[in-house]
Amino acid sequence: MTGRHDGRGLEEAQRVELTVDAVAPGGHCVARVDGQVVFVRHALPGERVVAEVTEVHRGFVRADAVTVLRAAPERVEPPCPYAKPGRCGGCDLQHVAPAAQLDWKAAVVREQLTRLGGLTDAELARLGVRVEALPGGRLGWRSRVRYAVDAAGRAGLLKHRSHEVVPVDRCLIAHPAIQELPVLTASGARWPEADAVETVASTGGDVTVTAVADGVPRPVSGPERVRERAAGREWVLPASSFWQVHPAAADTLVDAVLGQLDPRPGETAWDLYGGAGLFAAALAGRVGDTGRVTLVESAGPGVAAARENLRDLPRVEVVAARVEAALARRRITGPVDVVVLDPPRSGAGSRVVRDLVAAGPRAVAYVACDPAAFARDVRTFTGQGWQLAALRGFDLFPMTQHVELVGLLLPPG
Numbered sequence: 001m002t003g004r005h006d007g008r009g010l011e012e013a014q015r016v017e018l019t020v021d022a023v024a025p026g027g028h029c030v031a032r033v034d035g036q037v038v039f040v041r042h043a044l045p046g047e048r049v050v051a052e053v054t055e056v057h058r059g060f061v062r063a064d065a066v067t068v069l070r071a072a073p074e075r076v077e078p079p080c081p082y083a084k085p086g087r088c089g090g091c092d093l094q095h096v097a098p099a100a101q102l103d104w105k106a107a108v109v110r111e112q113l114t115r116l117g118g119l120t121d122a123e124l125a126r127l128g129v130r131v132e133a134l135p136g137g138r139l140g141w142r143s144r145v146r147y148a149v150d151a152a153g154r155a156g157l158l159k160h161r162s163h164e165v166v167p168v169d170r171c172l173i174a175h176p177a178i179q180e181l182p183v184l185t186a187s188g189a190r191w192p193e194a195d196a197v198e199t200v201a202s203t204g205g206d207v208t209v210t211a212v213a214d215g216v217p218r219p220v221s222g223p224e225r226v227r228e229r230a231a232g233r234e235w236v237l238p239a240s241s242f243w244q245v246h247p248a249a250a251d252t253l254v255d256a257v258l259g260q261l262d263p264r265p266g267e268t269a270w271d272l273y274g275g276a277g278l279f280a281a282a283l284a285g286r287v288g289d290t291g292r293v294t295l296v297e298s299a300g301p302g303v304a305a306a307r308e309n310l311r312d313l314p315r316v317e318v319v320a321a322r323v324e325a326a327l328a329r330r331r332i333t334g335p336v337d338v339v340v341l342d343p344p345r346s347g348a349g350s351r352v353v354r355d356l357v358a359a360g361p362r363a364v365a366y367v368a369c370d371p372a373a374f375a376r377d378v379r380t381f382t383g384q385g386w387q388l389a390a391l392r393g394f395d396l397f398p399m400t401q402h403v404e405l406v407g408l409l410l411p412p413g
Helices: 098-115 121-127 249-261 278-287 300-309 323-328 350-359 371-383
Strands: 015-019 028-033 036-041 048-057 060-070 131-133 144-149 155-158 165-167 196-201 207-213 216-221 225-230 233-238 268-272 292-297 316-320 338-341 363-368 387-395 404-410
Touching: 015 028, 015 036, 015 060, 036 048, 098 121, 098 131, 098 371, 098 387, 121 387, 225 249, 233 300, 249 278, 249 338, 249 363, 249 387, 249 404, 268 278, 278 292, 278 316, 278 338, 292 300, 300 316, 323 350, 338 350, 350 371, 363 371, 371 387, 371 404
Parallel strands: 036 060, 131 387, 268 292, 268 338, 292 316, 338 363
Antiparallel strands: 015 048, 028 036, 048 060, 144 155, 144 196, 155 165, 196 207, 207 216, 225 233, 363 404, 387 404
16 A cells, blocks of 8 residues: 555554654654654654554554655765665665765654753753764674574574565675675675674785674684784784774774773772773873773683783783672772773663762763763763763764764852
């Protein structure tokens, strides 16, 4: 059925003509049909489209724009043939011009800080929320790609909000070295024993392929440990360990954090959710031999990587613990001057924020990969009298809806 809503409520697979409104989190835009909220993918604000309903929920539906009747000026032809409704769900914004992608993400950040963070228009204006592009362009940047494997043994990527695998010949946002690997259908490769294939092209020049079956990795090619270069150091870690997927991301985030915190010789610093120790190493270089840095990480591989890669920095202590427990049980004690807070996508949470405020640092740099979680934590900080004094956004994930934030939080006075 294609046409206008008939008043009985939209149904899955129904097509409806609508006008698209503002951008929303998750790579969607908002539209309304007789008061019913529709989250539309593959659309742009101001467009008139025919949308096909993909999911029906209480209070809203999801849909894909399948025909554009009136295009926005910012619309472009997606460079990847799989970036279309019903196909690969990895890229949300390939139909959006590069500059407009940055504006899209900045709009989402502002909306989340207003609705969830409680910031006023004046506060947003003072922050000057914007998202900065990284060097290297919008394609060929992703240095870690995990391909799913279908029942026929073909490697591919998942549809949006689905476990269905879309076999692909090439992923255009993958690093060029990954695109050349004999992993996808174009090479004739099949993976009958694998559930997934993980690929890495490190900044140190290592390229690896790992097959994963029932959660167990099996190295296929390349070294099991890869080299990464960032913050003026070389890092060695297992290929499966977490590292930023954009080659320029690690140095970009380090520069932003140091610029906001301005760590000084002799100060004490905490690196919470510290992973392999990227920020701890950078902090150690600033606080010097008379300063002290404590890194807290709960994941075993991260703790092991931090202890190995920071062993030449005796003023850095690595604490293997959950941040919540480390703060609540005084696993890290004494006065602290500056803190890097880099929590998982779910955010730090109110308990961690309150305990951190009680510790009395002069400044906190909050590194966030989810604007909603960041905004909720900002609200907890401001409820304790703190202020979001500065904010930078970075397009670490071009062509997707994701954005990275680095915010400076300061105590009252």
